[in-house]
Structures are given as structure tokens and as C-alpha cells.
Amino acid sequence: MAPKIVDREMRRMEIAGAAGVLFGKYGFDKVTIDDVAEAAGIGKGTVYEYFKNKEELIHGAFEIMLSHMGTEIEKSVDLTLTPLEALKSSTYAMVDVLEHVGEQYGFFLEYMLLLNRGKGNLALLQNMFQEYRSMIAGLLEAGIDAHQVRSDIDTASVAAAFAAWLDGAIFHWMILPTPGMKTMATAFWDAFVQGVALKREE
Amino acid sequence: MAPKIVDREMRRMEIAGAAGVLFGKYGFDKVTIDDVAEAAGIGKGTVYEYFKNKEELIHGAFEIMLSHMGTEIEKSVDLTLTPLEALKSSTYAMVDVLEHVGEQYGFFLEYMLLLNRGKGNLALLQNMFQEYRSMIAGLLEAGIDAHQVRSDIDTASVAAAFAAWLDGAIFHWMILPTPGMKTMATAFWDAFVQGVALKREE
Amino acid sequence: MAPKIVDREMRRMEIAGAAGVLFGKYGFDKVTIDDVAEAAGIGKGTVYEYFKNKEELIHGAFEIMLSHMGTEIEKSVDLTLTPLEALKSSTYAMVDVLEHVGEQYGFFLEYMLLLNRGKGNLALLQNMFQEYRSMIAGLLEAGIDAHQVRSDIDTASVAAAFAAWLDGAIFHWMILPTPGMKTMATAFWDAFVQGVALKREE
Amino acid sequence: MAPKIVDREMRRMEIAGAAGVLFGKYGFDKVTIDDVAEAAGIGKGTVYEYFKNKEELIHGAFEIMLSHMGTEIEKSVDLTLTPLEALKSSTYAMVDVLEHVGEQYGFFLEYMLLLNRGKGNLALLQNMFQEYRSMIAGLLEAGIDAHQVRSDIDTASVAAAFAAWLDGAIFHWMILPTPGMKTMATAFWDAFVQGVALKREE
DNA sequence: AATGAATGAGAATTCATTCAT
DNA sequence: CATGAATGAATTCTCATTCAT
Structure with missing residues (x-):
């Protein structure tokens, strides 16, 4: 019945994808x-067939970008390891991923601005944050059960703080590439997991 | 030296300050x-007497913003405390500051974009990061000397990771205000100082 | 002759009719x-199967609109009355008609513009004007024969002036609805007819 | 104090005038x-300094056009004549004027469309209509006092009908230039005056 | 120095029309 | 015949920058 067969959803993705790359590169x-x-x-007109405006x-x-990241996050967890080891290896995997999406980082910031101005689909990003935090909190709880992790911590808050670190690290690394992400990740992991205090407060 | 010069510099600051507020609010x-x-x-023409272009x-x-932040950082350190206490109180003070400059955050992101595109005065921000890291590293080293801090850490890397956390936290907090900065800061500080592991790896 | 042709013509009218309504409402x-x-x-493509362009x-x-009006004009004349009575009742009938096609008035103006720019089928409208004038002139001549109307008038010119009034009236009424069409028509009729009548009505 | 002395109001008029001519010619x-x-x-940008949008x-x-017409109307009345003579000469003068502003007629129609769509400054045109009607009504009343005009007419309604005629005539003349405006005006005047005059001219 | 009038390059968006299916 | 996806010419409007006063 339709005179031209076009997978509109597919085409939409293609256009958004092309746009995302450009946005990342040039703003x-x-x-x-x-x-x-x-x-x-x-x-030019065809773009407007698929998107009402710029x-x-x-x-x-942004949606495409987030769905890519979601996939990466899921892939980063290795369930064959102990909880703490899984958390560590996942963190290193994420560092790896982020180190290689530097080109997209500009686009990410751009969208953060949109959110900051009250435009933009905030919920989308919040969901991703939530999911990442949940994953970490889950590993921490498993760690408690496995007697690898202190049982007196508030896993949700610790997970939130942990997740935040990752974004801060990539941000700082964009600005100041020394020391490398790996070095920072190691230092963080060591301090975070072991603590820096000489002795534990009892 | 001539009063004219001072007036000129003052006027420049006024204009840039007004611009900064607007940039932060509207982009x-x-x-x-x-x-x-x-x-x-x-x-309108007068702006161009003081600035070559937009x-x-x-x-x-941005310079003005950074110098404000630099001042805040300096003020945040209380030298009457022990090193670890000083680091803790400084961190909480910074959290306080950042929580109240949310309005400026958009402008900050905006400038990050400029940097990301290769424009912008990267060194300026790098210096601030460096100084903040140095301050933290200094406190950590003092902590080692005071036997408050493990001597086996790489203070520079740990300081870098620590500083990164702060920016990650404000970023996450902008997107997802729960749990509050205070809660996240407490969880982070606890983990950082005490470690999350049940036992120290020996 | 072939049913297809009839269908085609019907469809053409449907489309033009729909277009006319929209043109009238929105321009x-x-x-x-x-x-x-x-x-x-x-x-959308089908429109172009029936019309070469917009x-x-x-x-x-416009053709449809005119043919509607032509029908109305014909219907407005009551041949059982005396010539002057017929002219009067026809005029009131036309006033009635025009008062109720206000919505179409925008479209009418629109087409006048086309004509003014040298596009448009001028002859079509001229014919309608001519026919209306002829009808009026005919009634005037019948009036002369019936000794209701002064025989020294130039019926063609008087008919033209009379017809023009009707359009002027609807135009003014669109802009300034007071006094109503009825009041204006009565005033006009009184002034106009008392002048052309052989004898004053007492 | 102002660095450039420009009579903004003058410039505004110039631009609007130029625009009016073009609008009249091309739409x-x-x-x-x-x-x-x-x-x-x-x-191009300068236009937007004086007008917010098209x-x-x-x-x-349109305002300029109306003010021109207002001037013409005022000039058309000769107070040295008797009321009826004044009305007649004024009418012929208006016919003369309108015959020569044919070029503007397209623009006039254009604006009527704007009014029809609910945009446009309706009051402006209504005022002009009112003033023209008042002028005519005034002459009619003076005519009654001078025993030139029947005292049983409703001067306001007759004036409205009279004014409407003028616009209808120009409109019909645009569409169908025969008979000329002069001929139509004569026919109309003859019919009109013989009807409203206290006595028939012999 | 200060000003704001003038400018035109540049961008988003619309929509009549075409044409492959 | 019917369709609607694709297109790009055309248009409005914005705004950084210049410069005469």
C-alpha cells in the first residue's frame, strides 16, 4: 500500500547518529x-521529515549515545569474579570505555547544558545514573554477604559516591591528562577500598 | 599606575562579570x-572597547569565575587542624561552596565545551586543578608525617583522584539530587579514610 | 461520457471545494x-493528479464559488412581482446571501488580488458582473415599460452603479458592521428608487 | 549625546513608504x-531596526496610505458650494482620486485580507470610514436645513450607503472598466439626487 | 571614549513539487 | 491511479561587528 518502503525508525537512527558525531566534533x-x-x-528537507527541529x-x-553506554556498562560486569573483584574489573573496564569515547565527550557536555537550561530529557540520564549506582550497590551488598565488605556502610550512598568519582575522573582527565586514567583509577581504588588512614577508627 | 589604567581594568571586570552572570543563566x-x-x-559599542569580540x-x-573559586579554595583550609581533619573540613567546605554556585554551573560547562573544541584558555583551568591537587597532596604528606596517613600511597595520584571526585560529585548532584551532597560526601569520606574492605590487604 | 470522466470531474470538484473552504478560512x-x-x-500526491499546481x-x-453565487442570483428573482418589486426583493435576497457568506469573503478578496496581479481568470468574474448587471438592467427596462421607472435613464449605467453598490455595501459591512446591511439596504433603496421612479411613492 | 543623528520617525516612514509601493505592485x-x-x-538588517517583523x-x-487618503478626502470638500453641490463635487473628486490610485488598490485589498484574518489595525480603517460617513451626513443635514434635501431621511444610514457605493464602484471598475467611473458616477448621482432632493430638478 | 545605527553573513525552517513504488 | 518520502529553493529573522559622530 505504501508507495515507498522505508524503515522510518532505522532512517531516524541513521540521521541522529550522523548528527551525534558532528555535534561531538564541532558542537x-x-x-x-x-x-x-x-x-x-x-x-536538508528530509531531516525535517524525521525531526521536528534541531x-x-x-x-x-543523545538517546543513541546513552543506549550505547548502557550496553557498555552491562558488558563491563564479570559475574564469575568475587564481588570486590567484579567491582574493580568493572571500574577499569569503564575507564577503558570512557578513555575511548573522548570524541563524544563534547556532545555529552553539550547535552548537559541543555539539561541545565531545563530543556532535555533529564529522566533518561537519571535512569542511567540510577542503574549504574544500583549495579555498584548490588556488588557492595554481595561483598557484604561474602564478608569482603564492611557491613556498616550505607551501600546506596557509597555507590552514589563511587559512580560520581568515575565521571569526575574522566572530566579531570579531559582537562589534565596527567596522571593517566589508569594511575588515577589505581590510586582511587586503593584509597577507596583500603582507606588511607593508618589505622581504622574503632 | 595612572588612575585611567585602573579604571579601565575595573570597567573590564565589571563587564566580564555581568557577562558571566548572563552566560551562566542563559548560555x-x-x-x-x-x-x-x-x-x-x-x-553596545563600548563592550568592544574593552573586548575584541564575544x-x-x-x-x-571565566577568569573571574576561576579567581573566585581560587579564593574559596584557599579559604577552605584551616591550618589549625590536623592534616586529615583539615582535608575533611576543606572538602566539606568545597561541597558547600559548589552547592551554592549551581547557577554558575552552566557557564562552567559552557567553557568546558570551548576547551573541548580547542579554544579557550586551557592552562588557566589546569593551573587551578594543579593547585587544588597540590593542596590535597600537601595535606596527605603532612598526614604521613603526622602518622595519620599510610605512607605507602602515591600522594600525587591519590590527590588527583580525590580532586576528581569532588567534580564528579557536583556533576552527579546536578543531575540527580539524591542523595544530597552531604550524604555523598560523608559516604565518600568514610570510604576514603577507612576503606570499604572488611580487612586490609596485607 | 465514460463514467470514469464523470468520477474524475466529481473528484476534482471535491478537492477544489475542500480547498476553497480552507482558503476562505486561512488564506x-x-x-x-x-x-x-x-x-x-x-x-498529497493525488492533488497533483487533478490540479497541475496550487x-x-x-x-x-473560485469557479465553484462563482457558480454557487450565480445560482443564488438566479434564485433571487421572483418573476411574479412587478419589475421594481422584483428588483427590491432580489436586492434584499442578495444582501441576505452575502451576509451569510462572510466566511468566504476572505477567499473572494484573495482571488481579487490574483486578478489584480494579472493572474486569475478575469473573464469569469466579469461575466458574473455582466450577468448581474443585465438582470438589473432588464428589470429596469421592464420597469420603464410598466411605467414604474423613469424612461430617461441609461439603464446599463444605472444597473452598473446599482450592482456596484451591493459589493460596496458588503465590503463596508465587513469592516464596520453598523448600521446593519438591512438598514443600509433600506436607506439605499429609498434614496435610489425614489430617484428613478417615474412618480414618488406617496 | 547620540552619536548618530537620524530622524527615526522619518526613516520609518521612508521604509514603510517604499514597502507600500512594492506591496501594491507585487503583493x-x-x-x-x-x-x-x-x-x-x-x-536588510536595518529594516528590522525599524520594524519588528514583516x-x-x-x-x-497601511497607516501611511490611510493618512494620504484622509488628506485627499479633506481636500475634496469645497465649502463655498451649496451642500448638495459640495457633495456632488466631493464625490467626483473622490472618484478622480481613486481612479488614480489603482496601483495601490492591490495593497488595499491585501490589508483587507489581514483584517479579515483578524490581524491588522481594524480601528484605523473604521475611523476613516466613520469620518467619511460623518462628512457626508453633515452635508446631507446641511442640505436639509437648506431645503435641498428631503427631511424624512435617516442621514446616518444614507451616508453609510452612499460611502459604500463609492468603494463598490471602484471595485467594480477594477474588474470591469466599462462603463467608466465617470459614467457610473453620473448615473448614480442622478438616481441618488433625484431621490433625496426635496424637489425634482426639472 | 562612548555610542548605537547600519549591516549582511548565516541559519532554521517551510512547502510546492517530483517521482519511485 | 494513488501515494507520501525526498528535495532544495526561497524566506524570514538574528546578531556579531563596524564605524561615523
């Missing part, structure tokens, strides 16, 4: 709809 | 030179 | 081909 | 802001 404001159309290999485009691109 | 691209001029109580304006505004 | 430029297609319950569409819509 | 939608700027001998421009142009 939202510097990228014109013409640029996006050219990168996607379509006409803002919808950045939302679409 | 660099949304703020027009007209807006800045009006906020500074001068004519980009110089954002650099000026 | 030619504000109405998109998509709007017309939707209103006609067909696909301009043809407005011509088609 | 509102066909005229681009670039066209207006070029015709006014200024840059719509404001048409309002400005």
Missing part, C-alpha cells in the same frame, strides 16, 4: 542542518 | 552583546 | 497542499 | 524584506 551550535543532511547523505535532533542523538 | 549563545551591554549599563568576553568571565 | 498562502489533501481525504487549485475553487 | 507575499531594503536604499511593515505602510 551543537556550529553544526548546521545542512551539515547533518550532508553527513547522512540526504537532503533540538529534537540532539535529543535523538 | 553563551543565547546571550547577545546587547544583553551584556545593558546588564553592564553601557552602550569570545574574549567569555574568557574574561 | 491562500497559509493553506498547504497537505492541508487540502487531508481535508479532501486523499494523499494556482490551478485556487482557480478551481 | 505582500511576493515582496521580500530584501526587496524592501533595496527599494529603501538600506541594508507584518509590522504592512501595518506601517
Whole structure:
């Protein structure tokens, strides 16, 4: 019945993907709809067939980015290890991932700005944060059960603090690449897990 | 030396300050030179007497912001305390400061984008990071000397990781205000100082 | 002859009719081909199967409008009355009609503009004017024969002036609804007819 | 104090005037802001210094047109004549004026459309209509006092009908130039005056 | 020095029209 | 015949920057 068979959802993703790459490289404001159309290999008007306006485009691109990251997070956990080991290896895996998406980082910041201005789909990012925190909290609880982790900690808060560190680290690393992420991760892991105090307060 | 020069520098600061507030509230691209001029109580053309173009304006505004933060950092350290106590109180003080500059956060992100695109005065921010790290590293070393802190840590790397955490925390808190900064800071500090492991690895 | 042709013509009218309503309500430029297609319950491309372009569409819509008006004009004349009574009742009938097509008035103006720019089917409208004038002139001549109307008038010119009044009245009424069409028509009729009548009505 | 002395009101009029001419010739939608700027001998952006958007421009142009017409109306009345003679000469003068502003007629229609769509400054045009009606009503009343005009007419309604006629005539003349305005005016005047005059002219 | 009028490059968006299916 | 996806020409409007006063 339809005269032209086009997988609209697929096409939408393609366009948003092309846009995301450009946004990451040059920034939202510097990228014109013409640029996006050219990168996607379509006409300018066609972009508007799939996205009402430029803002919808950045939302679409962001969704794609988040879903990629969600996949990476899931892949990072190795369930064959002990809880603490799993947390450690997951953290290193995430550091690895983030180190390689530097190009996307600009786009990520860009979207944070949108959120900061009250536009943007905040819930989407909150969900990702929540999920990451839950995963960490889960490992910490498993660690308590396995007598690897102190039982007097508030796992939710500790997980939140832990997750925050990861984003802070990538941020600092973007600004100041020394010491490397690996070094920082090791130092953090050591201090966080072992504590820096000479003695435990009893 | 001549009073004119001082006046000129003062006026420059005023303009950049007004610009900074606007940039923080509405974003660099949304703020027009007209807006800045009006906020500074001068004519549009006059802005160009003090700043070559709009980009110089954002650099000026960022410098002011950083110098404010530098002042806050310095004020946050209480030298009458023991090293670890000083680090703790400084951290809480910084959390306090950051919690109250949320409005500026958009502008901060904005400038990060500039840096990410290769524009912007990267060194300025790097210096601030370095100074903050040095301060922390100094406290850690004093802590070692005072037998409060394990002597086997790499103070520079740990300081870097510590500083990163602070920025990650404010970032996460902007996105997901639960649990509050205070709770996260407490959880982090506890883990950092005490470690989360049930036992120290020997 | 072939039923297909009839169907085609019917469909053409449907589309033009739908377009006319929209043009009247929102104006030619504000109405998109998509709007017309939707209103006609067909696909956008199908409109082009029946009309070469958007301009043809407005011509088609105008033709329909004119043919409606032509019908109304014909219906307005009651041949059982004396010539002057027929002219009077016809005028009141037309006033009635026009008062109720206010919605179409915008479209009418729109088409006048097309004509003014040298586009548009001028002859069509001229014919309608001519026919209306002829009808009035005919009644005036019958009036002369019936000794109801002064024989020294130029019936053609008087008919033209009379017809013009009707359009002027509706126009003024659109802009300034006071006094109502009825009041104006009565005043006009009184002034106009008392002048052309052979004898004053006492 | 102001660095550049420009009579803003004067400039505004110039621009609106240039725009009005173009609107009349080619129609509102066909005229681009670039066209207006070029015709006014200024840059595109400058138009926006004086008019918020294209719509404001048409309002400005219309105001100028109306004020021109108002002037013409005032000039058309010769107070040295008897009331009826004054009305007659004024009517012929208006016919003369209108015959020569045919070029503006398209623009006039255009604005009528704006009014029809609920935009546009309706009151402006209503005032002009009112004033014209008042002038005519005044002459009619003077005519009654001078025993030139029947005292049993409703001067306000007759004046409204009279004014409407003028606009209808110009409209019909635009569409169908035969018979000429003069001929139609004569026919109308003859019918009108013979009807309202206290006595028939012999 | 200070100003704000003038400018035009540049960008988002719309929509009539085409054409492959 | 019918369709609607694709297109790009065209248009409005913004705003950083210049410069005469």
C-alpha cells in the first residue's frame, strides 16, 4: 500500500547518529542542518521529515549515545569474579570505555547544558545514573554477604559516591591528562577500598 | 599606575562579570552583546572597547569565575587542624561552596565545551586543578608525617583522584539530587579514610 | 461520457471545494497542499493528479464559488412581482446571501488580488458582473415599460452603479458592521428608487 | 549625546513608504524584506531596526496610505458650494482620486485580507470610514436645513450607503472598466439626487 | 571614549513539487 | 491511479561587528 518502503525508525537512527558525531566534533551550535543532511547523505528537507527541529535532533542523538553506554556498562560486569573483584574489573573496564569515547565527550557536555537550561530529557540520564549506582550497590551488598565488605556502610550512598568519582575522573582527565586514567583509577581504588588512614577508627 | 589604567581594568571586570552572570543563566549563545551591554549599563559599542569580540568576553568571565573559586579554595583550609581533619573540613567546605554556585554551573560547562573544541584558555583551568591537587597532596604528606596517613600511597595520584571526585560529585548532584551532597560526601569520606574492605590487604 | 470522466470531474470538484473552504478560512498562502489533501481525504500526491499546481487549485475553487453565487442570483428573482418589486426583493435576497457568506469573503478578496496581479481568470468574474448587471438592467427596462421607472435613464449605467453598490455595501459591512446591511439596504433603496421612479411613492 | 543623528520617525516612514509601493505592485507575499531594503536604499538588517517583523511593515505602510487618503478626502470638500453641490463635487473628486490610485488598490485589498484574518489595525480603517460617513451626513443635514434635501431621511444610514457605493464602484471598475467611473458616477448621482432632493430638478 | 545605527553573513525552517513504488 | 518520502529553493529573522559622530 505504501508507495515507498522505508524503515522510518532505522532512517531516524541513521540521521541522529550522523548528527551525534558532528555535534561531538564541532558542537551543537556550529553544526548546521545542512551539515547533518550532508553527513547522512540526504537532503536538508528530509531531516525535517524525521525531526521536528534541531533540538529534537540532539535529543535523538543523545538517546543513541546513552543506549550505547548502557550496553557498555552491562558488558563491563564479570559475574564469575568475587564481588570486590567484579567491582574493580568493572571500574577499569569503564575507564577503558570512557578513555575511548573522548570524541563524544563534547556532545555529552553539550547535552548537559541543555539539561541545565531545563530543556532535555533529564529522566533518561537519571535512569542511567540510577542503574549504574544500583549495579555498584548490588556488588557492595554481595561483598557484604561474602564478608569482603564492611557491613556498616550505607551501600546506596557509597555507590552514589563511587559512580560520581568515575565521571569526575574522566572530566579531570579531559582537562589534565596527567596522571593517566589508569594511575588515577589505581590510586582511587586503593584509597577507596583500603582507606588511607593508618589505622581504622574503632 | 595612572588612575585611567585602573579604571579601565575595573570597567573590564565589571563587564566580564555581568557577562558571566548572563552566560551562566542563559548560555553563551543565547546571550547577545546587547544583553551584556545593558546588564553592564553601557552602550553596545563600548563592550568592544574593552573586548575584541564575544569570545574574549567569555574568557574574561571565566577568569573571574576561576579567581573566585581560587579564593574559596584557599579559604577552605584551616591550618589549625590536623592534616586529615583539615582535608575533611576543606572538602566539606568545597561541597558547600559548589552547592551554592549551581547557577554558575552552566557557564562552567559552557567553557568546558570551548576547551573541548580547542579554544579557550586551557592552562588557566589546569593551573587551578594543579593547585587544588597540590593542596590535597600537601595535606596527605603532612598526614604521613603526622602518622595519620599510610605512607605507602602515591600522594600525587591519590590527590588527583580525590580532586576528581569532588567534580564528579557536583556533576552527579546536578543531575540527580539524591542523595544530597552531604550524604555523598560523608559516604565518600568514610570510604576514603577507612576503606570499604572488611580487612586490609596485607 | 465514460463514467470514469464523470468520477474524475466529481473528484476534482471535491478537492477544489475542500480547498476553497480552507482558503476562505486561512488564506491562500497559509493553506498547504497537505492541508487540502487531508481535508479532501486523499494523499498529497493525488492533488497533483487533478490540479497541475496550487494556482490551478485556487482557480478551481473560485469557479465553484462563482457558480454557487450565480445560482443564488438566479434564485433571487421572483418573476411574479412587478419589475421594481422584483428588483427590491432580489436586492434584499442578495444582501441576505452575502451576509451569510462572510466566511468566504476572505477567499473572494484573495482571488481579487490574483486578478489584480494579472493572474486569475478575469473573464469569469466579469461575466458574473455582466450577468448581474443585465438582470438589473432588464428589470429596469421592464420597469420603464410598466411605467414604474423613469424612461430617461441609461439603464446599463444605472444597473452598473446599482450592482456596484451591493459589493460596496458588503465590503463596508465587513469592516464596520453598523448600521446593519438591512438598514443600509433600506436607506439605499429609498434614496435610489425614489430617484428613478417615474412618480414618488406617496 | 547620540552619536548618530537620524530622524527615526522619518526613516520609518521612508521604509514603510517604499514597502507600500512594492506591496501594491507585487503583493505582500511576493515582496521580500530584501526587496524592501533595496527599494529603501538600506541594508536588510536595518529594516528590522525599524520594524519588528514583516507584518509590522504592512501595518506601517497601511497607516501611511490611510493618512494620504484622509488628506485627499479633506481636500475634496469645497465649502463655498451649496451642500448638495459640495457633495456632488466631493464625490467626483473622490472618484478622480481613486481612479488614480489603482496601483495601490492591490495593497488595499491585501490589508483587507489581514483584517479579515483578524490581524491588522481594524480601528484605523473604521475611523476613516466613520469620518467619511460623518462628512457626508453633515452635508446631507446641511442640505436639509437648506431645503435641498428631503427631511424624512435617516442621514446616518444614507451616508453609510452612499460611502459604500463609492468603494463598490471602484471595485467594480477594477474588474470591469466599462462603463467608466465617470459614467457610473453620473448615473448614480442622478438616481441618488433625484431621490433625496426635496424637489425634482426639472 | 562612548555610542548605537547600519549591516549582511548565516541559519532554521517551510512547502510546492517530483517521482519511485 | 494513488501515494507520501525526498528535495532544495526561497524566506524570514538574528546578531556579531563596524564605524561615523
